[in-house]
Amino acid sequence: MAVSETSQTVKVPATATSAKGAADTSAAKPPQLRAARVRKQSVIKFVILFVTLAFLFIPLFSMLVFTLRHPLSGRWSLAPWVAIFTGNGESLGADLTVLWQGLGTSLALCVVTVVIMLLLMVPTMVIVHIRSKVLERAIEWVATLPLTIPAIVLVVGLGPIYRWLSADVLSTNPIWLCFAYVILVMPFAFRAIAVGLNSIDVKTLVEASRSLGASWPKVFFRVIIPNLWQSILSASFISIAVVLGEYTVASLLGRMNLQVALYQLGQSNSQISTAMSLLALLFGVVLLVALDLISDRVRKSKEGK
Amino acid sequence: MTAAIAQNGPATKFAGPSASSSVLAKHRQELGTFAVTLPFFAYTACFLLAPTIIVVIGAFQTRDGGFTLANFSKLFEPNTVSAFVTSILVSIASSVIGAVVGGLASYALVIGAKPNGLLRRMVSAISSVLAQFGGVMLAFAFIATIGINGIGTMLIKQMTGLTVNPNWLSSLSGLVTVYCYFQIPLMIIIFLPAVDSIRPQWREACESLGGNTYQYWTRVALPILAPRFISAFLLLFASAFSAYATAAALFSQRSILVPLMIQGAMRNEMDPNQQGFAQVLAFAMIIVVAIVMLLSHAVEKRAGRWQ
Numbered sequence: 001m002a003v004s005e006t007s008q009t010v011k012v013p014a015t016a017t018s019a020k021g022a023a024d025t026s027a028a029k030p031p032q033l034r035a036a037r038v039r040k041q042s043v044i045k046f047v048i049l050f051v052t053l054a055f056l057f058i059p060l061f062s063m064l065v066f067t068l069r070h071p072l073s074g075r076w077s078l079a080p081w082v083a084i085f086t087g088n089g090e091s092l093g094a095d096l097t098v099l100w101q102g103l104g105t106s107l108a109l110c111v112v113t114v115v116i117m118l119l120l121m122v123p124t125m126v127i128v129h130i131r132s133k134v135l136e137r138a139i140e141w142v143a144t145l146p147l148t149i150p151a152i153v154l155v156v157g158l159g160p161i162y163r164w165l166s167a168d169v170l171s172t173n174p175i176w177l178c179f180a181y182v183i184l185v186m187p188f189a190f191r192a193i194a195v196g197l198n199s200i201d202v203k204t205l206v207e208a209s210r211s212l213g214a215s216w217p218k219v220f221f222r223v224i225i226p227n228l229w230q231s232i233l234s235a236s237f238i239s240i241a242v243v244l245g246e247y248t249v250a251s252l253l254g255r256m257n258l259q260v261a262l263y264q265l266g267q268s269n270s271q272i273s274t275a276m277s278l279l280a281l282l283f284g285v286v287l288l289v290a291l292d293l294i295s296d297r298v299r300k301s302k303e304g305k
Numbered sequence: 306m307t308a309a310i311a312q313n314g315p316a317t318k319f320a321g322p323s324a325s326s327s328v329l330a331k332h333r334q335e336l337g338t339f340a341v342t343l344p345f346f347a348y349t350a351c352f353l354l355a356p357t358i359i360v361v362i363g364a365f366q367t368r369d370g371g372f373t374l375a376n377f378s379k380l381f382e383p384n385t386v387s388a389f390v391t392s393i394l395v396s397i398a399s400s401v402i403g404a405v406v407g408g409l410a411s412y413a414l415v416i417g418a419k420p421n422g423l424l425r426r427m428v429s430a431i432s433s434v435l436a437q438f439g440g441v442m443l444a445f446a447f448i449a450t451i452g453i454n455g456i457g458t459m460l461i462k463q464m465t466g467l468t469v470n471p472n473w474l475s476s477l478s479g480l481v482t483v484y485c486y487f488q489i490p491l492m493i494i495i496f497l498p499a500v501d502s503i504r505p506q507w508r509e510a511c512e513s514l515g516g517n518t519y520q521y522w523t524r525v526a527l528p529i530l531a532p533r534f535i536s537a538f539l540l541l542f543a544s545a546f547s548a549y550a551t552a553a554a555l556f557s558q559r560s561i562l563v564p565l566m567i568q569g570a571m572r573n574e575m576d577p578n579q580q581g582f583a584q585v586l587a588f589a590m591i592i593v594v595a596i597v598m599l600l601s602h603a604v605e606k607r608a609g610r611w612q
Binding site: 037041044045048049051052053055056058059060061062063065066069071072120121123124127128131132135139142143145146147148149150151152153154155156157158159160161179180182183186241242245246247248251252259262263266270273274277280281284285288289291292296 | 334335338339341342344345346348349351352353355356357358359360363406407409410412413414416424426428429430431433434435437438439440441442445446447448449450454455456457485486489490518543546547549550553554564567568571574583584587590591594595598
């Protein structure tokens with residue numbers, strides 16, 4: 001909105017000056033030049049966006065066609081999709097138990113990771129936001145550190161820790177991957193929550209409710225959380241998207257999750273695993289479009305204030 | 306929480322003289338704050354700091370636990386050097402293409418469009434999905450497109466009669482193409498805010514001072530965008546350099562990239578010749594990524610002047 005308005009308001013003075021210097025023919029040029037520029041711009045814009053989007057969509061389209069057309073016989077069928085939705089891959093000679101096991105693990109991991117992440121991040125970030133700028137900086141630094149330490153590096157160090165954990169403390173159950181995943185989602189979750197914290201006046205809210213006699217837990221659950229729910233939701237969504245797409249840590253620690261299962265299934269039946277990848281991607285699109293709508297609502301309610 | 310409650314007791318007891326009580330209260334508050342942050346720091350110490358320390362110590366450790374620099378000699382073996390060179394080349398190539406194409410696309414999304422137009426919101430939502438779309442699923446997407454039985458391969462064969470080399474995907478140019486698939490959306494997400502900060506008024510000011518398009522770009526827009534562009538490029542480099550899953554799904558056997566070498570070294574950890582090799586490689590990766598990130602921060606600081 002702002003852009004189109006300003007460009008229009010500026011066009012007016014430009015034509016005004018040309019009208020003033022009506023005798024001067026060269027002064028009449030700028031508006032036409034600008035129109036030509038805008039036309040040229042829109043052609044360039046169209047070409048760039050078309051090429052970029054084509055590059056992004058052709059592989060997705062190919063995936064869809066690949067699932068529908070048997071690569072060797074060339075026959076078209078819905079068999080891979082039927083296999084996924086009925087849970088029975090026998091018609092294609094594929095054993096889907098690995099896939100269901102991986103999917104179940106990944107979904108459980110999403111839940112556990114999100115819960116641990118929220119318990120760990122939200123109270124800490126809220127209290128630090130109110131009380132201590134220094135600690136807030138420290139937490140920001142630590143929480144965004146996983147962006148600098150690649151997952152493949154982290155897994156080298158996590159190897160011994162997980163060997164000890166699975167032998168002496170816990171089991172080899174893939175659900176314990178959640179500890180590593182919380183670290184992986186931390187930078188994204190931190191950003192989402194920080195946006196929410198900065199958009200509301202936490203300090204005033206806390207002081208107001210404390211002076212009205214609310215206890216700390218009450219302040220936290222009845223005042224802070226309801227004001228932060230959008231950013232908590234977006235932190236959870238982005239964490240789910242990251243956990244569903246995680247392959248590095250699970251495969252190198254030898255645990256089964258959705259991506260490892262997709263990879264294994266891909267060795268024997270690439271059609272089913274491609275179809276499943278498309279579904280996972282679609283789920284990601286739904287999650288992140290929902291996220292976009294939420295952040296749009298946050299923006300609007302903020303502007304409305 | 307428990308610490309905060311425990312602190313409550315003595316403070317209320319000593320609540321006599323007002324001066325000392327305010328000092329105590331402040332102390333108590335600080336301790337309370339620290340106590341609440343303790344789980345966070347304890348957790349990150351266990352699962353972020355400890356693994357990193359294990360990697361660093363492991364890189365300098367002999368088989369029986371002594372200090373050594375000998376592990377690093379493996380870094381200079383021709384295999385390892387060529388893996389690093391390949392990794393860096395692939396990362397640079399895919400980041401250059403990703404940064405240029407993504408930068409142009411974000412410019413195209415911003416010019417002459419409403420800030421919250423449908424097209425822009427759609428593209429940025431799709432980009433944020435596709436930027437996360439690495440790994441196995443991405444490998445499948447490209448195998449379905451230009452693998453041996455890919456749709457693209459068949460279309461090209463039917464239309465032009467040319468056969469696409471089935472191994473093209475596992476060549477370097479193939480890998481760069483695949484990496485571009487997440488680099489371009491990533492660039493769009495990172496760079497859109499930078500392009501947004503360009504005011505249309507600047508162009509108008511430039512024009513009213515008699516500047517033409519070329520001058521506008523070389524004297525106004527590019528110098529302002531350059532630092533943000535470079536820092537975005539460096540972030541793309543780091544993301545390509547540390548990507549593992551896509552390459553792992555495309556090349557099952559060959560260790561031509563550093564992350565794949567780490568995988569190989571981890572699988573052969575019991576081999577005495579491989580002692581500390583995974584840790585050394587990981588350590589070298591940390592160094593490379595850390596340098597890139599530091600550079601990116603330094604450049605970003607320069608860009609901050611225009612915000």
